[in-house]
Amino acid sequence: MIRSTNATTPPASSSPGGLPGYAEHFSESEGYLNFASVGPPSDTVLRTQAEMMGRLADPGPGTVGDLMTAYERARAAAARLARARTDQVVLVPNTSTGLFHVAFGLPGGRVLLPSRQFPSNRYAWERAASLGRSRALPVPLDHRGWATPDTVRAALEGTRGPGAAPAAQLAGGRSTDAGPADSVVAVAVSAVDFRSGHRADLAALREVAGDRLLIVDAIQGFGVADMAWEAADVIVVGGQKWLRAGWGTGFMVVRDRALERLEPVLSGWTGAQDAYAFDDRTHEPLPDAGRFSLSNPSPVTAGGLASALELVESVGVPALDAYVTEVVGELLEVVRAAGGVPSSPVDPAERAGIVTFTLPGRDTAAVGRALEACGVVATVRPEHVRLSAHGSTTAGAVERVRAALAEVGAGAHGE
Structure with missing residues (x-):
């Protein structure tokens, strides 16, 4: 399972967890699972660019x-x-x-x-x-x-x-x-x-x-x-x-x-x-x-x-890869447990940070609405739903997906 960790430096995100040494540099919402679309930048990136723009606002002879x-x-x-x-x-x-x-x-x-x-x-x-x-x-x-x-x-x-x-x-x-x-x-x-x-x-x-x-x-x-x-x-x-x-x-x-x-x-x-x-x-x-x-x-x-x-x-990329592999494995388990059909590889050696799936009997728009209601940010297309996890993804994100898919399933049984 994904471990909630307590880093030496207090995490900047709203929920603790993620890969130690990496996750504490980010502050995206817990349910953000859309890194294959865009990855929210770190505090380090934001600070670097703000400092550089500040210097550019008042340049001296050697600034450029x-x-x-x-x-x-x-x-x-x-x-x-x-x-x-x-x-x-x-x-x-x-x-x-x-x-x-x-x-x-x-x-x-x-x-x-x-x-x-x-x-x-x-x-x-x-x-x-x-x-x-x-x-x-x-x-x-x-x-x-x-x-x-x-x-x-x-x-x-x-x-x-x-x-x-x-x-x-x-x-x-x-x-x-x-x-x-x-x-x-x-x-x-x-x-x-x-x-x-x-x-x-x-x-x-x-x-x-x-x-x-x-x-x-x-x-x-x-x-x-x-x-x-x-x-x-x-x-x-x-x-x-x-x-x-x-x-x-x-x-x-x-x-x-x-x-x-x-x-x-x-x-x-x-x-x-x-x-x-x-x-x-x-x-x-x-x-x-x-x-x-x-x-x-x-x-x-x-x-x-x-x-x-x-x-x-x-x-280290190996540490990020190992952590993301673990998270993606859990997301795949959640999808399958809800009756979903993944189109992503099951073998960890054949996959990276992306999980795409469909839920038989439910259109992707309905799945997308349920995910959004549970605070999950994902990519929803007519052919599939795409989730993508990173080193700052926590156990809470996986649980949000679980709750959303359970809600979709309950709605299907009630129709």
């Missing part, structure tokens, strides 16, 4: 330069967590920006992209294809609706794995014929599926991809799921969800193999050498991941991102 040191602090923290070098990290304001850099950076070839990805993935590859760059080839999902090493391998071999669903067609009606496997230059996946919470096996995907680039949208897992990030050639992360850094934050890791193959098509002046030599010339791109910089990011958001990453570091 001092504030901009936040860039390197954020890059260094991201590199440590991604098991990368600092020169392989560039800050981006969101996941979509990073994905567009990658999609337009590949000069051609085909990219295997599992079906039913979050739209930010689809749009990046669609826009790149429309201008004659790389082109995405949908990978059919398995019978559970998951992208796995087997489905990717089958796509590379030009065959379908057992139980695979039919391939989807990309927008515009273009042909999705696979062609020879050697025309595939990259495999693009989500580290954690935003629908089901399925956790990708990055190490196995690395083996399947071979020398092709492995591109990972990590927004639903980075900082809370202990995964083989070193297997990816490119990692793109928005900081507003599980990192809890606020909107406008994020980074991209571009390892050496990707750096050799991606062109800095969307690069700006800060992505060039001698950027501050205002000599009316276009300079050569930087030799590292900085070449994908468009302009200087906000030092205030960079400072918030750095604080968020450092908080994760202080506790």
Whole structure:
């Protein structure tokens, strides 16, 4: 069971509990279970950004330069967590920006992209294809609706794995014929599926991809799921969800193999050498991941991102992963006990912080109303209800879900 703990520092939240050393930095309501949508930032992030804005309100001669040191602090923290070098990290304001850099950076070839990805993935590859760059080839999902090493391998071999669903067609009606496997230059996946919470096996995907680039949208897992990030050639992360850094934050890791193959098509002046030599010339791109910089990011958001990453570091991703695994296991038990049907993996090795489910005989809107009445904040869509837990989630949140589902069940019996 989830333990209510008494940290040395009194917890800031309205209910004690959560992961010691982490939970006391947050103050969201007890029933907040919507981290897959947005993660409320910590007191550390809020304090960092307030202090930086305060300095900006009354700047001195060295203020701007001092504030901009936040860039390197954020890059260094991201590199440590991604098991990368600092020169392989560039800050981006969101996941979509990073994905567009990658999609337009590949000069051609085909990219295997599992079906039913979050739209930010689809749009990046669609826009790149429309201008004659790389082109995405949908990978059919398995019978559970998951992208796995087997489905990717089958796509590379030009065959379908057992139980695979039919391939989807990309927008515009273009042909999705696979062609020879050697025309595939990259495999693009989500580290954690935003629908089901399925956790990708990055190490196995690395083996399947071979020398092709492995591109990972990590927004639903980075900082809370202990995964083989070193297997990816490119990692793109928005900081507003599980990192809890606020909107406008994020980074991209571009390892050496990707750096050799991606062109800095969307690069700006800060992505060039001698950027501050205002000599009316276009300079050569930087030799590292900085070449994908468009302009200087906000030092205030960079400072918030750095604080968020450092908080994760202080506790450790393995500890966060273990705690979230425990909470999600309890949520799954509650859902099943209420007669719900989860679409999330049961095996802890295959899931992260997301639980999606339906309640037979009850539409999701009714379930959503019951959750809201019990103080639970969740994502409710026509196809399912999604709960998502973090290191600050307490036993009280699980009990609120239990009460809500019991209420829905009682209402169903009374009809």
